[in-house]
Amino acid sequence: MPKAAKKKTKPRQQFGVAPYRSLPEGGLEVLLVTSRDTGRWIIPKGWPMKKGSPLKAALREGFEEAGVRGEGGAEIGAFEYVKVMEFGRDRPCRVGVFALKVTEELEDWPEREERVRRWFSPAEAAEAVNEDGLKEILETLPARLENG
Structure with missing residues (x-):
């Protein structure tokens, strides 16, 4: 009897931001945070809201x-x-990523005790994250912002 094919799980939807700031000398930086469990570099992301847009x-x-x-x-x-x-x-999750032009960086925020945040160049940010698709987004962020 043939083995049953393993059912492929449809990815759950999440939404995240690529926080960035422009530098006075030109160019930009991207803000990454550490995950709570492994401490690896990620972008802020989470589940959809019942009432509210992505x-x-x-x-x-x-x-x-x-x-x-x-x-x-x-x-x-x-x-x-x-x-x-x-x-x-x-x-499996699919993360829709939105650009966030940072205008305010707070000293106190809900997950401050659980995460580290750090500014990176787009190339450094791409090197710091693990996910290939996120690497591409971060590396090409300046061009995506110009074309968006």
């Missing part, structure tokens, strides 16, 4: 995880990754 959910994550506020723009890309869940059953 952009609103992404901006909320920027505030909660990185302590930044600003002007949100259009979705500039998406990437997929596998979210390691607490009790097994890891889930």
